[in-house]
Amino acid sequence: MFTGQWQNRPSVLDDYKPHLEDRWSEGCTNAWKLWKEIVPLGYQGSYQRVRAYLHDKRTSPRPVTTRPPSPRAVAGWILRHPDTLTASEQLQLKAVQMHCLELDALSRHVRSFAAMLIKRQGERLPDWLDAVRQDDLPSLHTLAAGIDRDQDAVIAGLTLPWNSGVVEGHVNRIKMLKRQMFGRAGFALLRKRVLLA
Known part of the structure; x- marks a missing residue:
C-alpha cells in the first residue's frame, strides 16, 4: 500500500544518478567507491543514501536477456x-x-x-x-x-583452373605412411608402400 509513495520527491542524489548508472553498467557496484567518486563532483549527501540507491538496484529483478552467441x-x-x-x-x-x-x-x-x-x-x-x-x-x-x-601467385590461384591439390594429397599420404612406421622406414620400404598402395 505504501510502495512508491515517495518516488516523485526530489533527492540530492538526482543530479548524480546518470553518473552512478554509467558506472554501474561498467561493472562498478561498490557503493563506497561510487560515493567517493561523486563527492568531488559536488554531491553533499550521505554515503547511506548512495548505498540505499544501489541496494535497490541490486535487489530489483533483472530483465531476462538472451545469451549472446559464442565467437565460434x-x-x-x-x-x-x-x-x-x-x-x-x-x-x-x-x-x-x-x-x-x-x-x-x-x-x-x-x-x-x-x-x-x-x-x-x-x-x-x-x-x-x-x-x-x-x-x-x-x-x-x-x-x-x-x-x-606473393600477389601474382595469389591472383593466379584465384583465376586459373589448375591447382596443386593432387600433389599435396600425395605428399600428405606419404607423410602419413612415414608416421605409421614411426620414422624407421627407409627409402626402399617407403617406395614399395607408395607404389603398392
Missing part, C-alpha cells in the same frame, strides 16, 4: 554462404553486425573474398586489398600484407 558460432555464420543460414541465424548475425561495426566490415570482406574465390575473379584482388586497408581491422591488414608478398 558468429565465425561460422560469417564463413558460411548466406543462403545456407537459417532465418534465426541470419537475424542473429544481423544483430551482431549492428552492435559491432568491425564484425560488419569483416563479414563484408570475407563474403567478397569468397565470391572472388568461387567465381575465379582474381583480377578483383587489388581492389579487395585496397578496401581491406581502408578499414581498421589489424588481423586483415596482416593477411593483406602476406598476400602482397
